Amino acid sequence: MPSHATPDTTPALVAPPRVTSVEKALEFDTVYEQHFPFVWRNVRRLGVPCESVDDAVQDVFLVVHRRLAEFEARSSVRCWLYGILANVVRDARRKTRRKDPRARGQEGPDVEDLVDVRGPTPQECAEHADAVRVLHDLLEQLDWQKREVFILVELEQMSIPEAAQALGVNTNTVYSRLRTARQAFNESVARYRAREQRRVG
Numbered sequence: 001m002p003s004h005a006t007p008d009t010t011p012a013l014v015a016p017p018r019v020t021s022v023e024k025a026l027e028f029d030t031v032y033e034q035h036f037p038f039v040w041r042n043v044r045r046l047g048v049p050c051e052s053v054d055d056a057v058q059d060v061f062l063v064v065h066r067r068l069a070e071f072e073a074r075s076s077v078r079c080w081l082y083g084i085l086a087n088v089v090r091d092a093r094r095k096t097r098r099k100d101p102r103a104r105g106q107e108g109p110d111v112e113d114l115v116d117v118r119g120p121t122p123q124e125c126a127e128h129a130d131a132v133r134v135l136h137d138l139l140e141q142l143d144w145q146k147r148e149v150f151i152l153v154e155l156e157q158m159s160i161p162e163a164a165q166a167l168g169v170n171t172n173t174v175y176s177r178l179r180t181a182r183q184a185f186n187e188s189v190a191r192y193r194a195r196e197q198r199r200v201g
Helices: 022-045 050-070 077-099 122-140 144-155 160-167 171-200
Strands: none
Touching (some): 022 050, 022 077, 022 122, 022 144, 050 077, 122 144, 144 160, 144 171
């Protein structure tokens, strides 16, 4: 599996919440426009089902709107946003599991990972969609701590210090979690490949 995120575009999924202050609206709009793709793809990667992604993303930006004045730039905006979206995702996953304990959030591909500026063929689109489904399935096999650090460092390409800020832990903890996450992910990939070989063989 690739160790970096594929290019993204911003799907028109949700409208930004309405604000009343012009100054705050400008600040909020900037955050929304610049970081919507980051929020959307990681809500999906953390396991929110496709049909619930819109609501979860909306919830993230409602919190951002309420708390934007509190942001003191002690960390990057992405780190601050991640803390908010992780909490929203935890709540969304709990609600989904209460409705259906078998739900795993793998109903469809991540629209943001299906982009090719050169114009992909239908076959390339299908192959890429399959790869995204496999990635989400493999991520689902990681426990929450491993999944978070793998997404931030391997897929979002955050530095170790930045990931530590986003997760609210020290860098040694990130290194430790990342090492075990990589090992667990590679083991999942090996099991997947073995299953595919048996299936086609």
